[in-house]
Amino acid sequence: MENQQQNNTVADNPDHQKLVEQYLDLVPTETSIDAADAVALQDEIRSLLIEKNAVIIAHYYTDPLIQALAEETGGVVSDSLDMARFGNSHAADTLVVAGVKFMGETAKILTPNKRVLMPTLEATCSLDVGCPADEFARFCDQHPDRTVVVYANTSAAVKARADWVVTSSIALQVVDHLDALGEKILWAPDKYLGGYVQKNTGADMLMWDGSCIVHEEFKAKGILDLKKVYPEAAVLVHPESPESVVDIADIVGSTSQLIAAAQKLPHRQMIVATDQGIFYKMQQAVPDKQLLIAPTGGSGANCRSCANCPWMGMNSLQNLRDCLKQGSNEIEVNADIGAQAFTSLERMMNFKV
Numbered sequence: 001m002e003n004q005q006q007n008n009t010v011a012d013n014p015d016h017q018k019l020v021e022q023y024l025d026l027v028p029t030e031t032s033i034d035a036a037d038a039v040a041l042q043d044e045i046r047s048l049l050i051e052k053n054a055v056i057i058a059h060y061y062t063d064p065l066i067q068a069l070a071e072e073t074g075g076v077v078s079d080s081l082d083m084a085r086f087g088n089s090h091a092a093d094t095l096v097v098a099g100v101k102f103m104g105e106t107a108k109i110l111t112p113n114k115r116v117l118m119p120t121l122e123a124t125c126s127l128d129v130g131c132p133a134d135e136f137a138r139f140c141d142q143h144p145d146r147t148v149v150v151y152a153n154t155s156a157a158v159k160a161r162a163d164w165v166v167t168s169s170i171a172l173q174v175v176d177h178l179d180a181l182g183e184k185i186l187w188a189p190d191k192y193l194g195g196y197v198q199k200n201t202g203a204d205m206l207m208w209d210g211s212c213i214v215h216e217e218f219k220a221k222g223i224l225d226l227k228k229v230y231p232e233a234a235v236l237v238h239p240e241s242p243e244s245v246v247d248i249a250d251i252v253g254s255t256s257q258l259i260a261a262a263q264k265l266p267h268r269q270m271i272v273a274t275d276q277g278i279f280y281k282m283q284q285a286v287p288d289k290q291l292l293i294a295p296t297g298g299s300g301a302n303c304r305s306c307a308n309c310p311w312m313g314m315n316s317l318q319n320l321r322d323c324l325k326q327g328s329n330e331i332e333v334n335a336d337i338g339a340q341a342f343t344s345l346e347r348m349m350n351f352k353v
């Protein structure tokens with residue numbers, strides 16, 4: 001069958017890997033901020049938010065200082081689906097999206113009448129970079145019989161080419177729904193999430209070759225070794241992780257679903273395979289539980305991510321203040337592309353789980 005052959009044999013594309021490496025080279029060296037500077041910046045941002053009628057929409061993987069400020073000032077900290085929903089329904093004129101570029105673009109597509117600013121426009125995602133719109137369009141053209149479903153971690157132009165956009169919160173349900181209608185799927189860009197969805201729905205899925213550089217570093221062996229030290233710990237895994245890691249999970253889910261699971265599970269310890277930024281909100285949800293980051297493939301120079309997304313890490317209080325103050329880093333989306341992408345995004349927003 002085509003789907004099985006394609007799903008299991010899509011070879012690593014060296015061109016995509018090279019593209020990702022080039023973007024990684026642009027990530028600046030980490031800078032730290034002292035407590036007094038952080039307090040001063042937070043005060044300044046609070047005033048600017050009022051002055052500019054703006055609100056912060058932050059992803060779970062951003063700096064806890066940004067997450068705390070977003071919450072305290074009436075903004076939100078969430079996964080990409082809820083970030084999109086929040087921006088769409090909030091009354092502020094300006095949305096400050098702390099995350100990576102596709103999140104700012106999604107906010108702009110859903111609310112084109114609002115100003116969308118980002119602390120940095122350089123923060124991208126290996127899934128987005130590894131799925132260039134022109135190449136993806138050719139892939140789709142070669143398979144006109146398939147319904148095109150793309151993950152939210154893609155550019156506006158790729159979303160515009162899709163029939164559906166999904167986040168990891170609802171990917172299973174949407175593909176299950178399409179499969180029940182007898183539709184064959186063309187899936188992009190995350191091969192691991194796609195593989196997980198295919199395994200659980202049995203849908204006929206043709207996969208793009210893409211991956212998240214953070215989640216693909218998690219290793220089943222490292223987690224099993226950690227389980228020997230903490231035998232009672234539950235294993236919580238984001239489905240962008242490799243199949244061998246997903247297979248040993250107690251819970252597989254999106255960031256919001258993992259936080260909810262941490263609350264529901266009786267376990268006192270959790271081994272968590274996703275970006276460490278989630279610990280800020282997860283620990284709030286389970287203050288009496290011990291959270292352990294799942295081991296990654298390497299350390300020091302051998303570790304490209306160490307469970308920290310380098311692009312999410314480019315968001316800081318300084319550049320958040322700067323974009324608000326100067327009105328800089330405004331997200332623009334071509335009107336035609338935005339209108340087409342809106343249709344596929346709207347399907348996701350209206351989908352009833």
Ligand code: SF4
Pocket residue numbers: 061100124125126127153212213214215240275309310311312
């Ligand atoms: S954690 Fe992975 S999927 Fe998320 S933004 Fe970073 S590279 Fe992309």
